[in-house]
Amino acid sequence: MTYNVTLIPGDGIGPEIAAAAKEIIDASGVDINWEVVLAGEAVMAKHGTPLPDYVLESIKRNRVALKGPITTPVGGGFRSVNVTLRQKLNLYANVRPARTLPGISTRYEMVDIIVVRENTEDLYAGIEHKVGKNAAESIKIITREASEKIVHFAFNLARQKGRKKVTAVHKANIMKLTDGLFLDCAREAAKDYPDITFDEMIVDALCMKLVQTPETYDVLVLPNLYGDIVSDLCAGLVGGLGVAPGANIGDEAAVFEPVHGSAPKHAGKNRVNPLAIVLSGIMMLEHLNEKKAAQRVLEAVIAVLNEKTHLTYDLGGTASTSEMAAAIIRKMS
Ligand code: NAD
Numbered sequence: 386m387t388y389n390v391t392l393i394p395g396d397g398i399g400p401e402i403a404a405a406a407k408e409i410i411d412a413s414g415v416d417i418n419w420e421v422v423l424a425g426e427a428v429m430a431k432h433g434t435p436l437p438d439y440v441l442e443s444i445k446r447n448r449v450a451l452k453g454p455i456t457t458p459v460g461g462g463f464r465s466v467n468v469t470l471r472q473k474l475n476l477y478a479n480v481r482p483a484r485t486l487p488g489i490s491t492r493y494e495m496v497d498i499i500v501v502r503e504n505t506e507d508l509y510a511g512i513e514h515k516v517g518k519n520a521a522e523s524i525k526i527i528t529r530e531a532s533e534k535i536v537h538f539a540f541n542l543a544r545q546k547g548r549k550k551v552t553a554v555h556k557a558n559i560m561k562l563t564d565g566l567f568l569d570c571a572r573e574a575a576k577d578y579p580d581i582t583f584d585e586m587i588v589d590a591l592c593m594k595l596v597q598t599p600e601t602y603d604v605l606v607l608p609n610l611y612g613d614i615v616s617d618l619c620a621g622l623v624g625g626l627g628v629a630p631g632a633n634i635g636d637e638a639a640v641f642e643p644v645h646g647s648a649p650k651h652a653g654k655n656r657v658n659p660l661a662i663v664l665s666g667i668m669m670l671e672h673l674n675e676k677k678a679a680q681r682v683l684e685a686v687i688a689v690l691n692e693k694t695h696l697t698y699d700l701g702g703t704a705s706t707s708e709m710a711a712a713i714i715r716k717m718s
Contacts, residue, residue, distance in 0.1 A: 387416045388673055391443040391450035396425040397647025398657045399453025405659035405710035406451060406666045409685075412714045413678040415670060420447060424466055425455035425647075436466045441473055444638050451669055452642040453662065456649065464511065467642075471504045476633035476640055477531060478538045479504040479612060482668070483619035486628060488690030489700060495600045496622045499548070501539040502612020503567075504633055506531050509609045527563040527608060532570035538634075539606035540578040550582040550603040551575070554591050554611055567608050592618060620644055627658030627699040630665035632672070641669040655705045658697040660686065663713070685716035 394403040407419060424440045435455065444450045457465040470476070479502040485495055512524040536553065543551050553571035557564040568585060575583035586594070588611045595602065595615070599622050607615060620629035626645035633640045643661030651657045663686060670679035689695055695712035696702025704712070 387418050388449065389418050389420060389447040390669070391440075391447045392419045392421045393424050393440065393450060393452040393455075394421065395453025395647060396427060396456040397454060397649045397652040399425075399455070399647055401653070401655055401706050402643070402657060402659045402662045403451070403453040405706055406662040409659075409663050409682060409710055409713050409717075410451075410666045410670070410678075412717050413670070413675075413681045415673075415675045415678040436469055441470075444470075444474060444640065448638045449669060449673065450638070450640045451662070451666055452640050454643065454645060454647040456647045468509055468511065470640065471633050474633075474635055474638045474640070475505065476635040476638065477503065477505050477534055478632075478634045479616075480542065480632045480634060480668070481616040481619065481644055482630065483616070483623045485623050486690055487687055488693060489624040489628060491622065491624050493599050493622050496619075498599065498602045498619050498622075499542065499546070499604045500612060500616040500619055501535065501542060501604060501606045502616060503531055503535040503607065503609050504612075505609070507563075507609035509613075525560070525563050527566050529566060529570060532567045532608075533574065536567075536571045536574040536606055537577075539604055540574060540581055543581050543604045544578065548581070548603050550584060551578075552584040552586055552591070552602060552605050554586055554588050554605055554607040554615065556588050556611070558587060564608065571606065588615070591615065595619065595622065616644060625699060626661065627697065628660045628664065630661055630663075630668055632665065632668050634672075639669075639672055641665040641672070655707055656698060657706055658699050659706050659710050663710075681717055682713070685713045688716045689713050 394400040422440050422443045425435050429435050455466040481500040483498045506526045508525050510526045515521050539551050555564040555568045557568045629644035631644045667679045667682050689712045695704040695709050
């Protein structure tokens with residue numbers, strides 16, 4: 386079977402890591418017809434927008450995309466392409482696994498958390514305005530529809546992956562209406578999944594507990610902003626942004642991408658770690674039900690990590706992006 390997959394290389398380090406991921410995934414034996422489409426800073430001058438319509442059309446047609454990071458200007462400039470993409474395609478679930486990988490030394494062992502972040506609303510709805518000269522307001526939107534969707538998604542994912550516990554994370558003690566609604570939806574949904582333990586935690590307490598006993602957490606489900614922050618924290622528990630994959634999933638399409646950004650200071654130097662996008666590619670293969678290919682790539686990655694001879698700078702090595710990618714490919718041949 387041949388799969389049509391949209392590949393968005395992205396900005397900064399994006400093209401280097403996307404090229405590495407494409408080669409590695411192709412070497413796994415799966416037959417992918419990559420439709421490469423450009424987005425971000427690279428197309429801004431030509432198209433007047435960082436997200437031309439052809440990008441959305443390609444993803445809608447293929448229903449699956451692998452995406453490199455895209456730069457978002459701070460303060461002014463264009464709106465985040467990532468946020469717009471998630472909203473336009475209704476990619477309501479952001480899934481970020483954080484799992485201890487062999488060969489990567491961290492402070493913790495046995496971390497295996499899946500962060501499920503609501504991806505379309507909360508403070509990321511982008512409804513902001515100035516109030517006079519010296520104040521500004523941002524509106525936090527939480528709806529029953531989006532909250533129910535994400536908590537059911539989290540419980541179903543837990544079931545599908547054989548997980549035992551779902552923890553809903555909130556700040557409903559302070560934001561009684563918005564986070565209160567999210568928490569009510571989680572409590573209600575939990576009744577439909579008696580086989581899975583339900584737990585709830587206030588986000589600040591969770592952050593402390595995560596750095597103390599991360600091995601006690603399983604699946605976390607959070608509104609957008611807390612999910613964004615907590616998933617980076619979880620990435621830090623297992624080796625940092627260089628090894629943190631992600632997926633944005635909706636009913637009509639799924640976009641797989643690393644958690645990290647475009648790291649402009651490293652762009653074009655062929656030195657960053659390709660693993661975050663490669664692990665995102667493994668999630669994509671699982672989504673396509675290509676479990677054997679996914680396992681092949683994972684085993685090759687683990688072999689290279691254990692060998693420790695072809696690691697990038699962030700993992701304590703001196704290999705380039707392409708050298709590490711070539712080492713992974715050799716393990717599959
Ligand atoms: P960043 O993740 O790009 O980089 C922060 C630091 O993390 C880098 O300087 C580098 O030291 C390290 N790092 C990141 N990726 C790495 C890798 N693959 N290998 C090794 N080290 C790595 O975060 P930032 O500097 O805050 O953001 C840069 C740009 O990326 C911003 O414009 C931001 O908006 C954008 N961004 C995009 C996405 C996305 O497209 N999904 C996500 C986050 C940030």
